[in-house]
Amino acid sequence: MKALNESKIIERFGYSTFDKGKEYYNENRVLSAFINGDLLEGVVVGTNVYRTSVLLSDLSNKCSCPLGGDCKHVVALLLFYLKNSDEVIDIPKLKDKLREKSKEELIDIIIKALGGEEILPLIEQKEKNIKIRSILRIFERGEVDERTVENISNIIRNFKNNISKEDLLMLLEKITLDCENFGCFYDDYGDYYYNESIFKAIGEALVEKDLTSEDIEKLKEILDRDQYELSEPLIDVLANKAEGDEKFFKLIQKILPPTYRADIVIKNKMYDEAKKMLEKETLDPSLRVELLKLIDPREAIRVAEENKEYTLIIQYYIEMKDYDKAKAYINKAIEENLRTEVFYILSKYKNFILQDRELSNKIVRYLLDIGDILSPLKFYGNIDDDLKDLYAEKILESGYEFYIAAFLDVICQRKPEKVKEFLLKSVETMIDRGSREYDYVALMLTNAKKCMSKKDFNELLDEIEIKHYKKRKLIEKLSVLRD
Numbered sequence: 001m002k003a004l005n006e007s008k009i010i011e012r013f014g015y016s017t018f019d020k021g022k023e024y025y026n027e028n029r030v031l032s033a034f035i036n037g038d039l040l041e042g043v044v045v046g047t048n049v050y051r052t053s054v055l056l057s058d059l060s061n062k063c064s065c066p067l068g069g070d071c072k073h074v075v076a077l078l079l080f081y082l083k084n085s086d087e088v089i090d091i092p093k094l095k096d097k098l099r100e101k102s103k104e105e106l107i108d109i110i111i112k113a114l115g116g117e118e119i120l121p122l123i124e125q126k127e128k129n130i131k132i133r134s135i136l137r138i139f140e141r142g143e144v145d146e147r148t149v150e151n152i153s154n155i156i157r158n159f160k161n162n163i164s165k166e167d168l169l170m171l172l173e174k175i176t177l178d179c180e181n182f183g184c185f186y187d188d189y190g191d192y193y194y195n196e197s198i199f200k201a202i203g204e205a206l207v208e209k210d211l212t213s214e215d216i217e218k219l220k221e222i223l224d225r226d227q228y229e230l231s232e233p234l235i236d237v238l239a240n241k242a243e244g245d246e247k248f249f250k251l252i253q254k255i256l257p258p259t260y261r262a263d264i265v266i267k268n269k270m271y272d273e274a275k276k277m278l279e280k281e282t283l284d285p286s287l288r289v290e291l292l293k294l295i296d297p298r299e300a301i302r303v304a305e306e307n308k309e310y311t312l313i314i315q316y317y318i319e320m321k322d323y324d325k326a327k328a329y330i331n332k333a334i335e336e337n338l339r340t341e342v343f344y345i346l347s348k349y350k351n352f353i354l355q356d357r358e359l360s361n362k363i364v365r366y367l368l369d370i371g372d373i374l375s376p377l378k379f380y381g382n383i384d385d386d387l388k389d390l391y392a393e394k395i396l397e398s399g400y401e402f403y404i405a406a407f408l409d410v411i412c413q414r415k416p417e418k419v420k421e422f423l424l425k426s427v428e429t430m431i432d433r434g435s436r437e438y439d440y441v442a443l444m445l446t447n448a449k450k451c452m453s454k455k456d457f458n459e460l461l462d463e464i465e466i467k468h469y470k471k472r473k474l475i476e477k478l479s480v481l482r483d
Contacts (some may be wrong), residue, residue, distance in 0.1 A: 040054050
């Protein structure tokens, strides 16, 4: 194998690619490099994060970038091999070091690596410090898509022990405050944000650092200016750490939103902290009630009653096993027509309500009175027969535009004489929406067979086919339904 030098690289790749690759090398874009005999492999940060490999004997190469090889990423890796040989991980030597380890030591290395620790320091290889500026340049160029963000997030996770807290805060500041330069992690086509992975990765790296009050002040300054609320996943990570670490909680509590702080205070029964929050902060009624439940339950009930926060009162009485009082407040929310509160109660305490037939009846009557025919399905199995009949009538009157299989079940059980009328109306609505709905038409009719005689069902199909005889795709789907 001929000795490698810059002249050989220029001869193989040309001046233009060499100059670009040298710029990448100088910007510390080579994150890691491995040598195994003649094969050099590495990870290089470009527009994305690329895996690159090259045979030193003839410089044949591959890269995961769009060019596939013969690119600046390969050049950067070769220059790193030439100029930073002490940082290139020698695979055979690495294997030798592993062979020197005992079985217990190897198991310990694997467990620690699975837990997120860097594996190379564990087997006495030199640590590689990650230069965050190579990542910053990606954001500065504005070429940031979801895949790029995922790759950068993985780099942060894999090298978190080698990234300083100062660099983490620098990256956080850049992607939070300058996000408009690269679209603020928003996918216009899919209409969603893809910021979670990188903010979570930064948070996971930060909580393992020795953070000081000055670091928290810097973090607070960044979070206070986060106008797009991108940093919520990071705050989640900090809060999870604080929940089980009182010292860490006291360090970071100033940057946690009131809801996060209150949740930690309540879960850990921090009575003094609860009193401080109640005395010194302006809190919304629901949060105030939650904190009061910890130190003064009677006052909590009074404040909740005053603000009509009945869900909180219900929860309190269920926890105290005073179920009659809990039911009384469910009734109160219904009687006072607090719709938002009622729907929240239904979503949270459905199983509790289902244990009481009278309460289930009252809930369903209320829902039907306000024109909601979908929600009663949750309680249908635990209501009186006369109310089931009323519910079936409301379904028939509603003209609901979308097929709900459970509606058909209700009609079949309570109003079998109306099944054909219900089906014709529903089928016409679906057919009018076009051929994409024909599968749903066939499904609906298949379900209807269980509560119709063979004669009535075939007559129903005849009626639909006569009216829509020109719709061949529909006729094909209906023909297979006949007995």
